[in-house]
Amino acid sequence: MGPARDDDHARWRDHRLPDVRPLDPVHSLKVKLGLLVVASVTVAVVITWVGLRNELGPSRTFPLAIIVSLVLTQVLARGMTSPLRQMTAAAQTMADGDYSIRVRSTSQDEVGQLAEAFNTMARDLEASDRIRRDLIANVSHELRTPVAALQAQLENMVDGVTEPTPSSLELSLEQTERLSRLVTYLLDLSRVEAGASALMLTEFSVGDFLEECAEAMSMVDAAKGLTYVVDVTPEDLPLEADVERLRQVVTNLLQNAIRHSPYGGTVRLDAYPQGDAVVIEVGDEGPGIPAEDRDRVFERFARGTTDARPQPSASGGTGIGLAIVRWAVDLHGGHVAVADSEPGATMRVTLPAVARPAPGVTTESGA
Structure with a gap:
């Protein structure tokens, strides 16, 4: 019999046998095995005792007790090991490129925990394959x-x-x-994938920095005739950060705003202190971002679920820029989000005024 026929026979046998899991509430595999032994021994003893009481004799009672105990053990053991068989079949399916399969996980023991971990791994692999x-x-x-x-x-x-x-x-x-x-x-x-996480920290004026970014982008993307408004309060607002990384953040946000702005529109760059942090906002007058997409826009290759904002591929975007923004902001120990604004969309970056990089990030002092 070839391997294919063996697999077919195994699947046929699995369908014929019941998948009973009465021991699922038990939280320990050792306890389950103990209960399995106790149940099979108890059944064998009871059958032997009943047979002897009815004068069936050992030649009939013992074989019957053994057969019933084996059947009970097979049924219970099958329910206990069912997730393991499912994981084996799922692994073979995943090897062929299908990551959508999941394992039924109802038990509370180590096998159930393994099945949950397997399902988590399958979801992660499916997401990675989609990316x-x-x-x-x-x-x-x-x-x-x-x-x-x-x-x-x-x-x-x-x-x-x-x-x-x-x-x-x-x-x-x-x-x-x-x-x-x-x-x-x-x-x-x-x-990002390599985990590069070094920052060259410098203290600089946020107002001058945003003016430079706006001027550079106005020369590169002059075709739309956009107006850039920079409003920093106070005018000499200081910030300690990696200038090049932050330039990367603001440039990507500006490119995103320019891409979605109407011709002759206005792009705003605002900055102001908020407690011990500095907030930088980049806003446009485009169609805005739907509320259900605001948590997803910073994921790599994310696409909106509605047509309220043009798709990246249709508008020249790649779905990478905002992911890089989040990565660079995270390195600084800050966070980025889509702020509520009407009309258009406003990206809000919050950074510590005095550098407080994320754990594991190496820093150097710049000139």
Whole structure:
């Protein structure tokens, strides 16, 4: 009999035998085994005693007692070990790439705990596999679009269809910058996966810093004609942080705001003290973020569940930028969230005014 027929026979036998779990409430596997031994011995003794009382004789009573005890043991042991068999079958299924299978976990003993841990592992693997698929889909799409546009523009110039005018060269540069941003996102993501967690701490003026960020983004994304408003209270508000990491945070938030802002809209950058922390807010006048998506937007490759805000792939985003924002803010011991605002969306970053990095983060003092 081949392996396939053995598996079929085993599944057929499993379906024929009952899956009874009367010992599930017991919290210890040792106690279960003890109860199993006591139950089988008790049944054998009772059958032997009844048989002898009815003068059936040992030749009939003993075999009957043994058979009934074995059947009882088989039924109870099958219920005890059922999660183990399910985990074996699930592991084989997961090896083929299907992570959706779960193990029935009703017992309270060590086997039940193992089944719960197995289900947790299966959920984590399913999430990781989904992230991997999303990564391939997002990166493939984001790379293909600017590469195809850039290739078409350059081919037209080489073939003489279009002249290499400043405007056509500007379009080519725009696609190149988009590719550069995507590569930067992927490099940052690799640092996240590698656990890179070093900060170069410097004390600086938040107002001057936000002005620089706004000016840089206004020159890069001038096509929409956006107005940038920087409001810092007080004007000399200080902050101790890693300037480059924080520039990465604000730049990603600005790019997100620019992507979703209407033409001629306003992007706000506000900062103010709050207790022993500094709050930085980046707001736009776009369609906003639905309440049910506000906890998900900072996950890698997250996509909204509604059309209230354009999908990342449709608007030039990758679903990576906000995940990098959360990572960089977490390194500083702060937190980032979507604040309630009408209209548009406001991203609120809260950082300790005096550096208080997360545990395990190494720090150096910058100039």
